[in-house]
Amino acid sequence: MLRGGIIGAGFFAANHLNGWRMVDGAEIAALCDTDTGRLSTMGDQFGITRRYTDAAQMLAEEELDFVDIITTAPSHRPLVELAASSGKHIICQKPFAENLTDARAMVAAAQTAGKTLMVHENFRWQSPVRTAINEIRAGMIGTPFFCRASFRSGYDVFSGQPYLAEGERFIIEDLGIHVLDIVRAVMGDVATVAAHTNRINPKIRGEDVATILLSHDSGMSSVVDCSYATQRSPETFPQTLLEVDGDRGSLYLKAGYRLEIHTNGEVETRDVSPELLSWAERPWHNIQESVLSIQQHFCDCLRDGRQPETSGTDNLKTLTLVEAAYLSASEARTVETNHL
Numbered sequence: 001m002l003r004g005g006i007i008g009a010g011f012f013a014a015n016h017l018n019g020w021r022m023v024d025g026a027e028i029a030a031l032c033d034t035d036t037g038r039l040s041t042m043g044d045q046f047g048i049t050r051r052y053t054d055a056a057q058m059l060a061e062e063e064l065d066f067v068d069i070i071t072t073a074p075s076h077r078p079l080v081e082l083a084a085s086s087g088k089h090i091i092c093q094k095p096f097a098e099n100l101t102d103a104r105a106m107v108a109a110a111q112t113a114g115k116t117l118m119v120h121e122n123f124r125w126q127s128p129v130r131t132a133i134n135e136i137r138a139g140m141i142g143t144p145f146f147c148r149a150s151f152r153s154g155y156d157v158f159s160g161q162p163y164l165a166e167g168e169r170f171i172i173e174d175l176g177i178h179v180l181d182i183v184r185a186v187m188g189d190v191a192t193v194a195a196h197t198n199r200i201n202p203k204i205r206g207e208d209v210a211t212i213l214l215s216h217d218s219g220m221s222s223v224v225d226c227s228y229a230t231q232r233s234p235e236t237f238p239q240t241l242l243e244v245d246g247d248r249g250s251l252y253l254k255a256g257y258r259l260e261i262h263t264n265g266e267v268e269t270r271d272v273s274p275e276l277l278s279w280a281e282r283p284w285h286n287i288q289e290s291v292l293s294i295q296q297h298f299c300d301c302l303r304d305g306r307q308p309e310t311s312g313t314d315n316l317k318t319l320t321l322v323e324a325a326y327l328s329a330s331e332a333r334t335v336e337t338n339h340l
């Protein structure tokens with residue numbers, strides 16, 4: 001049984017703790033947060049008695065195999081480097097880092113320590129998205145030549161995560177990062193990025209609308225469009241909608257978790273709704289189920305001695321797309337990813 005320590009007991013941590021209770025092969029032995037109130041609330045809720053306000057102390061005193069970092073991005077580099085130098089395997093929440101320099105240093109730290117580093121990039125593990133990815137990888141629509149991945153919502157994310165309203169950057173770094181990662185999973189790596197952003201909500205600091213054109217290494221193209229300023233009924237938060245054209249068919253992941261595969265003039269339609277786990281609540285159940293799936297993937301990879309799909313090294317490519325999108329939007333030009 002792998003023993004894990006959690007760092008960060010804030011808004012999203014309960015999802016991780018609930019997930020870990022269901023994972024085969026791991027348990028959470030200790031919890032750390034600099035905020036004593038959050039530490040005791042979360043510790044009590046999940047019956048974790050080993051509690052720390054200092055991550056270094058937790059790592060020194062506990063016999064842990066891995067740490068699960070659920071803090072916001074500014075603390076990720078020091079915490080990943082601390083965990084690596086303590087000889088632990090690491091899961092780090094997205095966004096992996098505030099910039100590519102930090103992210104590269106974090107990957108190097110884990111490599112030097114010989115430890116597995118996975119970024120908790122869970123949207124490609126949402127079961128409806130995963131079904132779509134698997135169908136495409138199995139060749140159901142042939143070779144894909146176009147993908148549109150769309151996340152448009154008016155859901156109030158700021159009440160649970162107030163820091164999202166305060167940062168200079170918002171939707172690309174917080175949410176677009178997931179959608180860009182899904183597109184990488186479907187269409188492969190990206191050569192150029194052209195992005196346009198807007199801020200519609202006057203109460204927040206960063207951009208809440210982004211439209212991004214990607215040109216892939218394969219020569220094919222994708223469009224990622226994200227908005228938290230879109231009023232729609234029914235509200236689709238937190239669904240990513242997909243439209244993928246291949247040379248032998250098309251695949252759609254439509255609102256309400258409806259998968260359609262169009263081939264040879266016929267349409268196969270499936271309900272691919274995520275499971276409502278016992279601890280989950282709508283509309284977050286889609287994300288909550290994916291937390292469990294990526295945690296299980298991490299443990300399976302450690303057991304089998306293979307790299308997680310969203311390893312630190314892999315995630316450098318997703319983070320590069322985030323940086324490229326901001327650079328493109330600010331300078332109104334197309335950015336080549338290999339120049340970052």
Ligand code: NAD
Pocket residue numbers: 007008009010011012013032033034035038053055070071072073075079093094095120121122160161163174287
């Ligand atoms: P939060 O601010 O509510 O909680 C973070 C907690 O970390 C706080 O309690 C804070 O005191 C603690 N903390 C910060 N630095 C620390 C340190 N050095 N040592 C110990 N504790 C420390 O944030 P949140 O909303 O829970 O989000 C955490 C991360 O999860 C963010 O990066 C966010 O983007 C991500 N997130 C991911 C998803 C997803 O689906 N993957 C969804 C929501 C949030």
Ligand code: 89Y
Pocket residue numbers: 157161174175178238287
């Ligand atoms: O922080 C974000 C995430 O990763 O998924 C949804 C979210 O909570 C708000 O955009």
